[in-house]
Amino acid sequence: MAAYYGIIKALFFFKEDKNINQKHKVVRLLDKGRRGLLRGIFSRITVIAVLLIVQLLILVASFSWLSHYQIHLEVLSGIIVTISVLYLVNSEMDRLSVITWMLLIIPFPIPGSLFLLYTKIDWGYNGLKAMLNKNIEDSIPYLTQNQNILKELKQNHSTTYNLARYLSGDSDSDHFPVYQDSKATYFPSGEAKFKALKEQLRAAKHYIFMEYFIIDEGIMWGEILAILEDKVKEGVEVRVMYDGMIEFSTLSFDYTERLEKIGIHAKAFSPISPFLSTYYNYRDHRKIVVIDGEVAFTGGVNLADEYINEIERFGHWKDTAIMIEGRAVDTFTILFMQMWAVTDSKTNNNYADYLGLHQKPVISDGFIIPYADSPLDDDKVGENVYIDILNHARDYVHIMTPYLILDSEMEHALKFAAERGVDVKLIMPGIPDKPIPYALAKTYYATLMKAGVKIYTYTPGFVHAKVFVADGHKAVVGTINLDYRSLYHHFECATYLYHNSEIAKIEKDFQDTLESCQEVTFETLKNEPVTTKLLGKVVKLIAPLL
Structure with a gap:
């Protein structure tokens, strides 16, 4: 322009x-x-776009060529549809995903089935999966579980013990230990997190690791970058990683080189290249900062000005974050290094050099479990933790999420909790950032409300927080939304708190936010524009693909 x-x-x-x-x-x-x-x-983005379009045109031309052999094509189509349907019916997919694929395959047998085969083979990501699995295996010795903590949970907190055992790896899951010698600090806004983050960055002595979904040049990133430049001059090792998709939106393609010139080790995760691959479907949606192995941050807040309300996008931006201190930081350190090493074998990735630096005295505050979710395995860790909270809740489960695109398991868990008499409340955006997910979310409202779930919209603007808080003694703050993207296709992370003093602050923040919300009623749903209702119903047919 x-x-x-x-x-x-x-x-x-x-x-x-x-x-x-x-x-x-x-x-x-x-x-x-x-x-x-x-x-x-002649820019990289133009070249990539042109080459991707050429590949799509080749596929379309192939289907056109096959159409000349009409009789044989009909027989082939019948065989392909039968095989595809048998596969879908016997697969482990949730009900809505099966229906979506059938709606695609039955009218378009060959392209639909080839698309299904393409997604299941996941051509282009095998190298990523192999490298990440190797990194996880290499890091297991550094994520050991203190068995005395598990014994205490088993004796006094049986339901949480089962979840902790699952997360710590005793049941063939990933290895996410539960810690006691750690503490948490909750931030009810991006502005609060930004202030604390700058203070901790200025205090760094050894290293700073930063992994974000979005980095955008502006006030927030400008101030942080100035601190990072100063730290590099002091001899602090600084690494910055961001998702490769933002090279199409907020940063230039040479941004990693620009950071390298000032001494910051930088990389884009899974940058877009001119070849069709399911590899691009797996985005790094995590937000992690680790400083000296002593302090870690996560939550919904990216490094862009709307997250601290320096610019207005979709009204007032409501977000949350959490800071961890103590032994629990080790998990975030290792999560960052696992991802960094996927495409970088030159940088020092010896875990032992970056762990065990806990010199600040930390008074234990309940139980803390940092954890992550990967789209490259069959274990839906993020969804399983949310469902566990819902299934074991007695009094209430209060949720903040920007998106609501549910599979049958999550929808059932929300409804069943409410039907058992649990006070289930959801806070959703009042001003959406994307019209299609917003319309799609509303298709779930009526059935959830009939079960007793109460839904509220944040009238001042957009809610980007990802928070679960239950019964005054359980909470999750992280990056995991209630949609297919987060639960199935993204790399995510979060912190689970149990009997931690910050849980009361999280619940208070929920109640404070609720004061700025409007409850959704059947009357307000009835008065929704016809176009919104129609869009939501149509898009719901392909919800798992969004």
Whole structure:
């Protein structure tokens, strides 16, 4: 756009000014606009887009060619549909996913079945999976569980013991130990997290690890980057990793090189390249900061100005975060290093060099379990933790989430908790960031409300928080939304708190936020625009693919 603006501006000056100096200015502007236009045409994003379109056209042409063999094609289609349906009916997919695939395969047998095969083979991600699995295996010796903690949970807190045992790896799960010698600090806003983060970054002595889904140039990232530059000059090791998708939206393709020039080790996770692959479906949605192995941050807050309300996008931005101190930081350190090592074998990835640096005295505050979820295995850790909270709740479960695209298991857990008399409340955005997920979320409202779930919309703006709090003694703060993207397709992380003093603050924040919300009723649902209702119902057919 800047290139076009330059050309228009140049033409405007040419029309109005006869002065020779202005003519030279026009020539310079035209040349700048021309060069900008050429950079746009031959940029990496344009080349990638063109090559992806070419591959899609080849696929379409292949189907067109097959259509000439009509009789044979009909027989082939019948065989393919039968095989595909048998596979779907006997698969472990949830009910809605099976229906979605059938709606795609039955009318379009060959392309639909090939698409199903393509997603199941997951062509293009095998190397990523193999490397990540190796990194996880290498890190297992450093994520050991203190058995005395598990014994205490088993004796006094049996239901939480079962979840802790599952997360700590005693039941063929990943290895996420439960810690006692740690504490948490909850932040009810991006602004609060930003202030604490800057203080901790300035105190760094050894290393700073940062992993974010979104980094956007502005006030927030500018202030943090200035601190990181100073720390590099002091000899602190700084690593920054962000999801490769944002190279299409907020950062330039050479941004890692720009950071490297100032001494910051940087990389983009899974950058987009000009080849069709399911690899791109797996995004790094985590938000992790680790400082000296002593302090860690996670939560919903990315490094962009809307998260601290320096700019307004979708009204007031409500978000949350959490800071961990003590032994529990080890899990976040290892999670970062596991992901970093996926595509970097040169940097020092010796876990022992970055653990055991806990020099600050920390008074234990309940039980803390940092954990992560990966789309590259069959274990839905994020969803399992949420469902466990719902299934064992006695009094209440209060939830903040920006999106609501549920599989049958999660929908059943929410409804069953409410039907048992548990006070289940959800706070959703009042001003959406995306119209399609917003319309889709509303298709779940009526059935949840009939079961007794109460739903509220945050009228000042957008809720980006991902929070579960239950019965005054359980809570989760992390990056995991209630949608298919987070629960199935993204790398995610969170912190589970049990009998921790910050849980009361999390519940208070929920109640404070509730004061700015409007309850959804059957009357308000009835008065929704017809276009919103229709869009939600249509899109729900392909919800698992969103």
